Amino acid sequence: MNERKHRLSTDTLGLLLGVKVLAANISDREGSTLLFLELRVKQPQMRLHVFADGGYRGKWEDWVKTNIGHTVEIVQRPDANTHGYWLPQDQELTEAQIKTFRGHREFVVIKKRWIVERSFAWCSFDRRLNREYDLLAETTEAFILLSFIRRMIRQLAAFAAQIAVAA
Structure with a gap:
């Protein structure tokens, strides 16, 4: 079976904005493009502030700013390079220098990274999305959309229940 990569675009609440499932031989930069x-075709008026990791720095970052009109903020570990x-x-070498090498690094909280990881973790709760x-690819995209729709409906139902109890 062909390997695939999933690219999700979510807002900071984890609500899905878009999904693209492509072959694994397509780079992350190409897929996100x-x-x-x-x-942009579906929502031309939407302007986003995009958080991306260090792999997107450079030409891709400039392309998104000029052609799509989104702002881009690169977030990465301070010792990433x-x-x-x-x-x-x-x-x-000092102890601090040794800790900057892979395999010796300590856990560091990276701004906004948890939002991306949370969205992928939500997909892993659905058995259908756990394996290929x-x-x-369109079928996988449809099941990802269904997974997020179900999650949003559950959030709305919980919110409605809170309002009903408060009233």
Whole structure:
């Protein structure tokens, strides 16, 4: 079965704005470009403030700002691009320098990253989305949409119940 990647666009409440399921050989930048173009056609008046990780810095970031009209904020670990240090011959690495290497890093809360992870976790609660059962990407997109619709209806029902109790 072909490998696929899911690209979701959600707001800060976790409400789904768009979904695109593409082959795994399509890069994240290309896939998100396709998703934003589709969102622009469906909702041309929508302007977003996009949070993206460091892999989207550069040309993609500029493309979204100029062609789509969204603002982009890159969020990443403060030590994300540390690959090594140049040291004098007799000097050893400090404890703080060692902790910047992969495998030695401590947990760091990254601004807004939890929103993305939460949205993907919600999809994992649906058994149908836990594995790639579908032959067509459109079928997987439809089940992701159904999953988020169900989640939104549950949130609305809980809110309505709170209002009914308060009244």
